[in-house]
Amino acid sequence: MSPNVLPVQNFLRPGQIRLPALPPLSLYVHFPWCVRKCPYCDFNSHEFKGEGGSQAFPETMYLDALRSDLEQALPNIWGRQVHTVFIGGGTPSLMSADGLDRLLSDIRALLPLDADAEITMEANPGTFEAEKFRRFRESGVNRLSIGIQSFNSEHLKALGRIHDGDEARRAIEIAQTHFDNFNLDLMFALPRQTLAQCQADVETAIGFAPPHLSLYHLTLEPNTQFHKYPPVVPDEDTSADMQDWIIERTAAAGYAHYEVSAYAKPNRQAKHNLNYWQFGDYLGIGAGAHSKLSFPERIIRQIRHKHPQRYMETAAAGNAIQDENEVSARDLPFEFMLNALRLTDGVPTETFADRTGLPMAKLAKPLAEAVEKGLLVRDPGRIAPTELGQRFLNDLQAMFLLAPG
Numbered sequence: 001m002s003p004n005v006l007p008v009q010n011f012l013r014p015g016q017i018r019l020p021a022l023p024p025l026s027l028y029v030h031f032p033w034c035v036r037k038c039p040y041c042d043f044n045s046h047e048f049k050g051e052g053g054s055q056a057f058p059e060t061m062y063l064d065a066l067r068s069d070l071e072q073a074l075p076n077i078w079g080r081q082v083h084t085v086f087i088g089g090g091t092p093s094l095m096s097a098d099g100l101d102r103l104l105s106d107i108r109a110l111l112p113l114d115a116d117a118e119i120t121m122e123a124n125p126g127t128f129e130a131e132k133f134r135r136f137r138e139s140g141v142n143r144l145s146i147g148i149q150s151f152n153s154e155h156l157k158a159l160g161r162i163h164d165g166d167e168a169r170r171a172i173e174i175a176q177t178h179f180d181n182f183n184l185d186l187m188f189a190l191p192r193q194t195l196a197q198c199q200a201d202v203e204t205a206i207g208f209a210p211p212h213l214s215l216y217h218l219t220l221e222p223n224t225q226f227h228k229y230p231p232v233v234p235d236e237d238t239s240a241d242m243q244d245w246i247i248e249r250t251a252a253a254g255y256a257h258y259e260v261s262a263y264a265k266p267n268r269q270a271k272h273n274l275n276y277w278q279f280g281d282y283l284g285i286g287a288g289a290h291s292k293l294s295f296p297e298r299i300i301r302q303i304r305h306k307h308p309q310r311y312m313e314t315a316a317a318g319n320a321i322q323d324e325n326e327v328s329a330r331d332l333p334f335e336f337m338l339n340a341l342r343l344t345d346g347v348p349t350e351t352f353a354d355r356t357g358l359p360m361a362k363l364a365k366p367l368a369e370a371v372e373k374g375l376l377v378r379d380p381g382r383i384a385p386t387e388l389g390q391r392f393l394n395d396l397q398a399m400f401l402l403a404p405g
């Protein structure tokens, strides 16, 4: 056990909070490789440079590491049911059908997984082969999240993506053959994108009738190529027009805008992501994966080693955790609000005490101030942002930064 990681007994000591019950638990599995690194991407994804196409990354060694990582994590989640699984990346759809089957078998062998658990896999066009996706479905993946980003080949090129518009369409057609539940990820405010081009992308996406849409504003994140060499992107007025149009158009097409960037047909919200936003628990395994785990009197966060090679070595040696710390009672109100306020309808008021183990009194002052400023709805039964609150979400969240711990 590394010196910065404590055995589970330490988490069961008396602490600063009292949770009435442990929250729902999800599992996140990170797959850290992509064919090519996109210039806007700040995820933990690495180009693999071996020979021989998609098998050039060390699949077996990585699957061994994931199993060993999961085995080591079990004492922290002993006896808890897992409700959702999300296999993200990177590009997990690069994995072979046999590899994915082994991963899900390992998870099922080690964890009590709900019989109807939502099991999502991220997939990128350019990796879609009909037979492989049929087998992914057979192994138990029941939801795909497809990284389309755009249908416009020029924009896809500017984003450094390996697929073009035709491949994006083909990928969706293959997905539709085997999966009734899938999400399309698109971005807007792309380099030199016009409002009409953004509208064409969203119209094309809606034309496929996806149960879920994720529509993200392109951001130039630190430590990316785009941050170093910024492309020309639409001005603020144009990107605000895009956002307004997206909200109207998706509503007209029957999608509920239930989170900042997420739109769903009835009963098709992403259960895994909802658990994050409702401040549920998640165990993250794989390179650089983050975890949030609750114990009766404390909440801890963990990060696995980020570089795939280092992760595989440390997982094999018995501890892949690079950093582990307890969330202080003082930070919990802000952390809770950072998530809950992303939801358009917010959360029932009691969720705060249920998930943080703190009394509502801790929130009384900033809550009253936010209601007074018109940023939160005036409803004692819910904590939910108003339209103004959604527009100034960062300011609203920041009001909970100084809540006394």
Ligand code: SF4
Pocket (backbone or CB within 6 Å): 033, 034, 036, 037, 038, 041, 042, 043, 045, 089, 090, 091, 124, 147
């Ligand atoms: S495909 Fe996705 S995860 Fe991979 S580099 Fe591009 S944006 Fe990042």
